[in-house]
Amino acid sequence: MTYGTLILLRHGESEWNASNQFTGWVDVALTEKGRGEAKRGGELLKEAGLLPDILYTSLLRRAITTANIALDAADRHWIPVVRDWRLNERHYGALQGLNKAETKEKYGDEQFMLWRRSYDTPPPAIDPANKYSQTADPRYAHLPQVPLTECLLDVVKRFIPYYQAVIEPQVAQGKTVLVAAHGNSLRALVKHLDGISDADIAALNIPTGIPLTYTFTEDGTVANPGGTYLDPEAAAAGAAAVANQGGK
Numbered sequence: 001m002t003y004g005t006l007i008l009l010r011h012g013e014s015e016w017n018a019s020n021q022f023t024g025w026v027d028v029a030l031t032e033k034g035r036g037e038a039k040r041g042g043e044l045l046k047e048a049g050l051l052p053d054i055l056y057t058s059l060l061r062r063a064i065t066t067a068n069i070a071l072d073a074a075d076r077h078w079i080p081v082v083r084d085w086r087l088n089e090r091h092y093g094a095l096q097g098l099n100k101a102e103t104k105e106k107y108g109d110e111q112f113m114l115w116r117r118s119y120d121t122p123p124p125a126i127d128p129a130n131k132y133s134q135t136a137d138p139r140y141a142h143l144p145q146v147p148l149t150e151c152l153l154d155v156v157k158r159f160i161p162y163y164q165a166v167i168e169p170q171v172a173q174g175k176t177v178l179v180a181a182h183g184n185s186l187r188a189l190v191k192h193l194d195g196i197s198d199a200d201i202a203a204l205n206i207p208t209g210i211p212l213t214y215t216f217t218e219d220g221t222v223a224n225p226g227g228t229y230l231d232p233e234a235a236a237a238g239a240a241a242v243a244n245q246g247g248k
């Protein structure tokens with residue numbers, strides 16, 4: 001059986017992307033711009049003839065809404081959907097809710113980048129009593145322990161085994177699979193797909209709302225290393241904007 005296509009889609013701009021706040025597991029909505037990005041993402045899929053057979057999303061509304069809008073635009077609103085917490089954004093710990101530029105100003109560029117982009121240094125844990133903690137959130141009641149913070153390595157450990165056990169077999173069956181998720185959960189997946197080192201993954205930024213496609217050879221090896229953005233120019237500009245979120 002020939003492998004299908006894997007499509008990665010980071011949600012469109014969220015309210016906290018727009019206000020430059022660390023978001024993590026806080027369940028914020030899309031902005032109007034974000035809704036427009038999601039629609040454009042769906043139109044790009046349709047134009048490319050990439051019609052998803054199944055959708056995987058996180059449990060967060062910015063990814064869920066993005067996928068709904070994109071699939072509606074591609075006339076694929078009816079496909080089966082699987083939602084799982086393992087696709088959630090990296091839990092940003094005590095940084096959740098803080099402004100990125102103010103945090104960079106307060107702690108300095110090095111500490112800021114360590115928290116944002118180091119592979120194995122998590123931010124300080126959030127106090128479970130903090131209003132931005134998810135400890136009492138019913139959607140995570142089945143977890144033995146709701147995260148209080150995560151580094152990218154923690155995301156790799158929860159998401160990649162799920163990808164290999166649940167999502168990859170669908171691609172291996174020849175399906176076109178849409179994964180609607182987040183900046184850092186998708187960085188974890190791209191790290192795995194492209195074999196990016198723990199050090200080099202720091203430089204990778206995923207733009208909002210632009211489909212990134214992966215195709216595979218007969219034996220499941222990635223056929224287009226780095227993936228293919230359906231709008232490469234917009235993707236480059238979007239990735240640069242993410243990189244500069246703390247201000248230059």
Ligand code: DG2
Nearest residue numbers: 021022023024089116182183184
């Ligand atoms: C952003 C990523 O996640 O932020 O949690 O603040 O994709 O869900 O908006 P997303 C957040 P950076 O790691 O790029 O600062």
